Amino acid sequence: MAESIDKEYLELFLEEAREYLSRLSELLPKLEKEHENKEIVNEAFRLVHSLKGNAAMLNLENISSLAHAVEDLLALIREGETELSKKAMKLLFKALDALNDLVNIVEERHSDKELNVTELIEELRSIIKHEKGKEEATPSMSEKAREALDFLRKMATSDKKGKEVIDAMTTVSRSFDKISNSAKAKDKRKEVREDELFKLNDIERNKAIDALAHGLQLYQIALEFKETPMLTLRYFIALQKIGELGEIIKTIPSGAEISEIKTQRILILAAIRKLEELDDAIKEIPDLESYDARKISLDTLGIKENEIKRTSKTALDKVTEIEDLLKKVEEKEAEIKSILLEEQQQSQKLGEVRVNVKSLDTLFNLVGELVLVKSRLAAIISKYDIPNIKETLGTFERLVSELQDEVMRMRLVPLQYVYKTIPKYVAELTEKYSKEVDVYFEGGEISLDRKVLEDLAGPLFNLIEILIRDDIENSEERVRKRKPSVGTIRLAASREGNHVILSIESDGKGIDAEEVKRRAVELGLVPASTVKKMSGEEALMLTTLPGFLLKNGALAGLDSVKKSIEALGGTLEIYSKVDVETRFILKIPVSMATLRALLVKLGNTPYAIPVTSVVTTIKLVDKGNVGEADVVKYQDKILSIYDLTRLLGINGSLNKKYAVIVEKRGKLVALAVNEILGQEDIVVKPLSKMLARTKGLAGATIRGDGKVCLILDPLSLVP
Amino acid sequence: MDKKIVVFKLGNQLWGIDLKYIREVVRVKQYTKVPSATDHVLGVFNLRGQIVPLLDISRILNVERDSSETAIILNYNDEAVGFSVDSVVGVISISDKEVLPPPTEAGDYVKSVVRRGKELISVLDTARVLEVIEHAGIT
Numbered sequence A: 001m002a003e004s005i006d007k008e009y010l011e012l013f014l015e016e017a018r019e020y021l022s023r024l025s026e027l028l029p030k031l032e033k034e035h036e037n038k039e040i041v042n043e044a045f046r047l048v049h050s051l052k053g054n055a056a057m058l059n060l061e062n063i064s065s066l067a068h069a070v071e072d073l074l075a076l077i078r079e080g081e082t083e084l085s086k087k088a089m090k091l092l093f094k095a096l097d098a099l100n101d102l103v104n105i106v107e108e109r110h111s112d113k114e115l116n117v118t119e120l121i122e123e124l125r126s127i128i129k130h131e132k133g134k135e136e137a138t139p140s141m142s143e144k145a146r147e148a149l150d151f152l153r154k155m156a157t158s159d160k161k162g163k164e165v166i167d168a169m170t171t172v173s174r175s176f177d178k179i180s181n182s183a184k185a186k187d188k189r190k191e192v193r194e195d196e197l198f199k200l201n202d203i204e205r206n207k208a209i210d211a212l213a214h215g216l217q218l219y220q221i222a223l224e225f226k227e228t229p230m231l232t233l234r235y236f237i238a239l240q241k242i243g244e245l246g247e248i249i250k251t252i253p254s255g256a257e258i259s260e261i262k263t264q265r266i267l268i269l270a271a272i273r274k275l276e277e278l279d280d281a282i283k284e285i286p287d288l289e290s291y292d293a294r295k296i297s298l299d300t301l302g303i304k305e306n307e308i309k310r311t312s313k314t315a316l317d318k319v320t321e322i323e324d325l326l327k328k329v330e331e332k333e334a335e336i337k338s339i340l341l342e343e344q345q346q347s348q349k350l351g352e353v354r355v356n357v358k359s360l361d362t363l364f365n366l367v368g369e370l371v372l373v374k375s376r377l378a379a380i381i382s383k384y385d386i387p388n389i390k391e392t393l394g395t396f397e398r399l400v401s402e403l404q405d406e407v408m409r410m411r412l413v414p415l416q417y418v419y420k421t422i423p424k425y426v427a428e429l430t431e432k433y434s435k436e437v438d439v440y441f442e443g444g445e446i447s448l449d450r451k452v453l454e455d456l457a458g459p460l461f462n463l464i465e466i467l468i469r470d471d472i473e474n475s476e477e478r479v480r481k482r483k484p485s486v487g488t489i490r491l492a493a494s495r496e497g498n499h500v501i502l503s504i505e506s507d508g509k510g511i512d513a514e515e516v517k518r519r520a521v522e523l524g525l526v527p528a529s530t531v532k533k534m535s536g537e538e539a540l541m542l543t544t545l546p547g548f549l550l551k552n553g554a555l556a557g558l559d560s561v562k563k564s565i566e567a568l569g570g571t572l573e574i575y576s577k578v579d580v581e582t583r584f585i586l587k588i589p590v591s592m593a594t595l596r597a598l599l600v601k602l603g604n605t606p607y608a609i610p611v612t613s614v615v616t617t618i619k620l621v622d623k624g625n626v627g628e629a630d631v632v633k634y635q636d637k638i639l640s641i642y643d644l645t646r647l648l649g650i651n652g653s654l655n656k657k658y659a660v661i662v663e664k665r666g667k668l669v670a671l672a673v674n675e676i677l678g679q680e681d682i683v684v685k686p687l688s689k690m691l692a693r694t695k696g697l698a699g700a701t702i703r704g705d706g707k708v709c710l711i712l713d714p715l716s717l718v719p
Numbered sequence B: 001m002d003k004k005i006v007v008f009k010l011g012n013q014l015w016g017i018d019l020k021y022i023r024e025v026v027r028v029k030q031y032t033k034v035p036s037a038t039d040h041v042l043g044v045f046n047l048r049g050q051i052v053p054l055l056d057i058s059r060i061l062n063v064e065r066d067s068s069e070t071a072i073i074l075n076y077n078d079e080a081v082g083f084s085v086d087s088v089v090g091v092i093s094i095s096d097k098e099v100l101p102p103p104t105e106a107g108d109y110v111k112s113v114v115r116r117g118k119e120l121i122s123v124l125d126t127a128r129v130l131e132v133i134e135h136a137g138i139t
Helices: A007-033 A039-056 A063-080 A086-109 A120-133 A141-155 A164-183 A194-198 A203-213 A231-241 A255-261 A275-283 A305-312 A314-350 A357-383 A389-411 A422-433 A450-471 A476-482 A512-522 A528-533 A536-544 A557-566 B124-136
Strands: A217-225 A245-252 A265-272 A288-295 A412-414 A437-442 A447-449 A487-496 A499-506 A570-579 A581-589 A594-602 A605-608 A616-619 A623-626 A628-635 A637-643 A658-664 A667-671 A675-683 A697-702 A708-712 B003-012 B013-018 B022-027 B040-048 B050-055 B070-076 B079-084 B085-095 B112-115 B117-123
Touching: A007 A039, A007 A086, A007 A422, A039 A063, A063 A086, A086 A120, A086 A422, A164 A616, A164 B003, A194 A245, A194 A265, A194 A557, A203 A217, A203 A305, A217 A231, A217 A275, A231 A255, A231 A265, A231 A275, A231 A697, A275 A288, A275 A447, A275 B079, A389 B070, A412 A450, A422 A437, A422 A450, A447 A450, A450 A487, A450 A499, A450 A581, A512 A528, A512 A536, A536 A570, A557 A570, A594 A658, A594 A667, A605 A675, A628 A667, A658 A675, A658 B013, A708 B040, B003 B070, B003 B117, B040 B079, B070 B085, B070 B124
Parallel strands: A437 A487, A605 A708, A637 A667, B013 B117, B050 B079
Antiparallel strands: A217 A265, A217 A288, A245 A265, A412 A447, A487 A499, A499 A581, A570 A581, A594 A605, A594 A675, A616 A658, A623 A628, A628 A637, A658 A667, A697 A708, B003 B013, B003 B085, B022 B070, B040 B050, B070 B079, B112 B117
8 A cells, every 4th residue: 555655645745744743843842841831732732633644644554543642642631631741751752753763764665664663652552541540630621612612602792893703703713613623523533414504603603694794695615626635735725715705604524624524525605706706716726526606595594684784883882891802812812823823834835835955955056057157158248349238138147146145045044943953852861961951042033044054953962962961960969059950051043244143051060261271281182381371261262172071071072063163164162150151152154144134214225224133113202302312212211312324424314203222231222213114034245354344334235126235233333 | 578457547547457456347337335434435336246345546546536337346355346437448468668667756556657658557556555445444
């Protein structure tokens, strides 16, 4: 069977499976910390559930049964029937590893038979059995949600805010249905009951009435799909296409059931404007065998004509009540958001195309060659005076450089991709070295070229291991030192011109510069006379000499970290304070990195300001003076206003209407600008060395119109 | 040995730059001013996706001129640098015997003088000009 897997589906499966597993490897460590966080459990559950479904479709039995067992364990956790025991957590991690292995095997062999996971499944099953017996069932989230929903349904009427409430409720209801149905339908497959299409619940009914009030017509649409493993996806495409025409009232099977039921026939009750529009939309749905649409009368649905008019009227007396309800709905919504996310992603994917990394690299290289050819061509053409060719060449050059920018942009990957693999790694290390550590991340949105990021991951992981192994004390020792029993590792990234500064710090025992000096001399790495004159910071750099390690073996391996970072064109600095902190600072060049920037106008010239240095933007209304200085009120603070034009040493009108608020040394200041243009992702280009040291400039970028736009470093300008 | 120089006009005078420094001649339709840079820096412009500084050497050479769109792109430390000039006259070959030492009043930036017909061409000490501008740029 497995050999006959269609290659296209297999690739789709592998891609999705990797995505699910990568997300799971982020979620599990979080789950370990926040047992009670339902959002995490829910998301993990949905991921495993989808993986199971996809694997079953391709007859990958090992994956699907392992995923099934994991799903059952997560279901127990989700229903609040068990707290996570250490053992259960460990098993979850183990299962995740096994799933990763299985997926890799599938890629190579197109089958998952090579790896036996029966034992692991047994283990999972036995813990499920054990946990189930151990605890009394508490009121589940589904029950609580059900109560809230019933309450909401009673309250929702034909109010002014009725539509909003109904929409919000529909969202809640849909997600809720998904949760309860997928749990219920886990073992018993449901039958499709087509006659249920017209039995509307209150929400669906209100939706229908609302659509009718807006002049839409109700249709029953029956879709018959060809046999395809991508039925779920097709289903969502259909819903999206038809949804664009008006409103989907109800479907059989429901969104929650579709992945369980796998029926090729789908019934949709939708409100649309015109039947002709539907024909066009239907054409865009792939793998459709046939379809049929017929108009539905109000009677069929038990809706009366006078109900439709009522919806457009308002009843103000219930507004406050409704508002309270909305708040509740929002709370519920947030709880359930993560589950919905998956569905959204599925429909959003339609606007994106997955690109193989290899194709991207090829494209990148081809563009590089194209740029070279272009320059040669330009050089040749410039020798001859051929009419019109210069303009054409100009256009060609512009196109090539745009193409190059675009491809570079495609290669950028946010640091988050490396960040998200760290928690799992830290979990392994803390177990290995018996330490307790919390990890915090900042600056995950900062993008680096894919290759740079790839090469950075190794040294980064080494540094984290060194910190956990050698710096963070074990809990008892930390308590003795009156430190929090759990250690902290903090990773923070920021942009500085054409570099990313990445700092990795921990609050462990620190490095004693004197000890390092003595040890370096002892190991014969440096003469004693040299060491004497060294400052503390210089001494810490001795730890990066090949062969350096402390007496207890600590700090070994820093030399290779330093080498890898230097190979990237970066630098490594080490700071430490005994018993306070150890901090590694990496400076990595990213000449191709993009930056999210706020564009402002000074006079008529646009300038870019990295959003990382912007707190917010305001309109200068509450202006005043304190002595000589202009000030503005922001929230309840009084901020000094500096004219950004003046700070840059250009003349310009002083009467600016807007300000960018930045924070320098913990103090907020307002920088007045003429206009705020909005945010953009820009490709940072290096300024010529000749200008690199000009005050207040961080670089430059080329905007869509071909003009150079300077990137400001506003903090260096604030006095 | 013959040497090739690019001859250009700047403020009613003829100047020359050794061809080996020169990458190309372009028209710069628009450039972006760089606040807080020195006076010699007119701004930066987009040369096929690369950010290139545009320099006005007339202030160093102490000649008066009007603005123009013509710029000579030079190689300097593996980077492109643009000199804004009035117009480019052409490339000429000069033999060693045509080269006269610069008159003392020509200043530090003229390496030699070449006579062509009635015209005198002042050949720049390009490296020196660029160095001065680069160091002036650090404020």
